Amino acid sequence: MPIHTCALALLTCPICGDPLHAEEKTLRCEHAHSFDIAREGYVSLLRKQASGGDTKEMLKARRAFLERDYYAPLAQTLTDLLAAHLHKRSVEQTSPLTILDAGCGNGYYLGSILHQLPPTIPSQSLCALGLDLSKEAIRMAAKSYPDAQFIVASLWERLVLVDASIQVMLNIFAPRNAPEYARVLAPDGLLLIVIPGPHHLSQVRAELGLLNIEEQKQQHILEQFAADFTLLEQRELAYQLTLDQDSLRQLVRMTPNYWHMTESIEQHLSTIDSRPCDIQFHCLLLQKYS
Numbered sequence: 001m002p003i004h005t006c007a008l009a010l011l012t013c014p015i016c017g018d019p020l021h022a023e024e025k026t027l028r029c030e031h032a033h034s035f036d037i038a039r040e041g042y043v044s045l046l047r048k049q050a051s052g053g054d055t056k057e058m059l060k061a062r063r064a065f066l067e068r069d070y071y072a073p074l075a076q077t078l079t080d081l082l083a084a085h086l087h088k089r090s091v092e093q094t095s096p097l098t099i100l101d102a103g104c105g106n107g108y109y110l111g112s113i114l115h116q117l118p119p120t121i122p123s124q125s126l127c128a129l130g131l132d133l134s135k136e137a138i139r140m141a142a143k144s145y146p147d148a149q150f151i152v153a154s155l156w157e158r159l160v161l162v163d164a165s166i167q168v169m170l171n172i173f174a175p176r177n178a179p180e181y182a183r184v185l186a187p188d189g190l191l192l193i194v195i196p197g198p199h200h201l202s203q204v205r206a207e208l209g210l211l212n213i214e215e216q217k218q219q220h221i222l223e224q225f226a227a228d229f230t231l232l233e234q235r236e237l238a239y240q241l242t243l244d245q246d247s248l249r250q251l252v253r254m255t256p257n258y259w260h261m262t263e264s265i266e267q268h269l270s271t272i273d274s275r276p277c278d279i280q281f282h283c284l285l286l287q288k289y290s
């Protein structure tokens, strides 16, 4: 699987920041830093072998959970929000619309949005990229969504992207690097952030003693981005699911609760048949100042 040409033009070397070009099965910069293109078409642009990121077990749990479409209403809400705002944008663009998912995981949301956007929106071609620290997640994403270019990269270092090259950025339950997001977004670019609301999974969190959701999280994020962004729209999505034992176990394993999984949580889970769960997401659509 070759690298997507439109994406290649946006990428920079993680070591020196220079542009990259493709040479057979590698990407190279002028300083001869080189990065192999994997068989699945993704590239790792890490300066050094990274530790951290989601484990294989977390990724498997998340994929199994998402495949049951429990969060499909979120993917649809994000598509609707973007479609409404992209519709208002100028139709005279000739270069492709660049969309980046920062912290894309297995590509579920980016893939769903690309699939669901009405064919008339945008009125130009799309160039989609997903970045994640986890190589395993990127491998899954590259296999599942060949329409996008996936890159193993850190969100905490200088992003491997040209200044002002991205028009739409997604950041869904993922780390937020405000200065770098501001640097790579084009003037008037959109940044769509999703965080869990305070009531998200409240019953299950209480019953199993799981991690709490930070109070004032939304306010905190708006302050983080206030220097370069204005809030265009915020939308809350709330609904209820009934989850069986398998799904509840996946839910615990696919989140940072995975790192705090104890014998007693496992034991308690094994006694549960099913539970009603409140789902609550906050979607914040920000726009970079022009």
Ligand SMILES: [Zn+2]
Pocket (backbone or CB within 6 Å): 013, 014, 015, 016, 017, 018, 029, 030, 031, 032, 033
């Ligand atoms: Zn370089």
